[in-house]
Amino acid sequence: MGIIISLLNHKGGVGKTTSAINIGAGLVELGKRVLLVDLDPQANLTLSLGIPRQPSSIYEAIRGESDLVPFQVKEGLDVITSTLDLSGAEMELINEAGREFILQELFDPVLEDYDYIIIDCPPSLGLLTLNALTCSRTVIIPLQTEFLALQGLAKIKQVIDKVRFRLNKKLDIGGVIATMYDSRKVLNRDVVETIKKYFGEKVFKTYIRDNVALAEAPAQRKDIFAYSPKSNGAEDYLSLSREILERLETVEA
């Protein structure tokens, strides 16, 4: 039965999409079956993996015009693609009854096909993100280890608490990822300490180092394990994927 994970931060450029792709690919390296869901109208995840426009993306599925149609990237790794059309979805669904439960309903029939479903959330806290949180078992928050990393986090926590209270009792914050970390920079080290003070044990022990291969891989339309398996990026995301498995499998057991 697939465990649904949302990668959430209302800020752009913090490493959500990079983490969604490479945690997904890391879990596949560890033998899991993974579905990645691109829920961002910018469609960066879809484009970074070089997936051509599909007749049925998450947008058509959310509108009830088609089922979810996964695209296979490689053995064990499927993607539900996004398109810019998705940017209109929040407005279009505003009067829909049960509008926070649309994704949950869509995923129900495919849960058995995957071990993990990873949702790359848009950089906002609107209806698409509420849908992601309503169907998720856990939220993982990537934080860039730069100035203002924690700014606006109170708002994210508030939204998660509200969803837990009203829509999804099982929801928790499964972890916080420190991204784009450079141990030579005092600022990065300081920010990690601040993040640890705020989130304590939730912060994953693996920090994702600043690594150029992670930024290059999307241009080659590849995940980091296909692009540069010996890079720091591959090492970090594999180690993070192991940590995620350990955490989630203890919680579920």
Ligand SMILES: Nc1ncnc2c1ncn2[C@@H]1O[C@H](COP(=O)(O)OP(=O)(O)O)[C@@H](O)[C@H]1O
């Ligand atoms: N650890 C890293 N090292 C170097 N560049 C990174 C790293 N993580 C992400 N990037 C780059 O930073 C930019 C923003 O990352 P992205 O994952 O797209 O963030 P988000 O999805 O939160 O907007 C992208 O160009 C990406 O390639």
Ligand SMILES: [Mg+2]
């Ligand atoms: Mg993104």
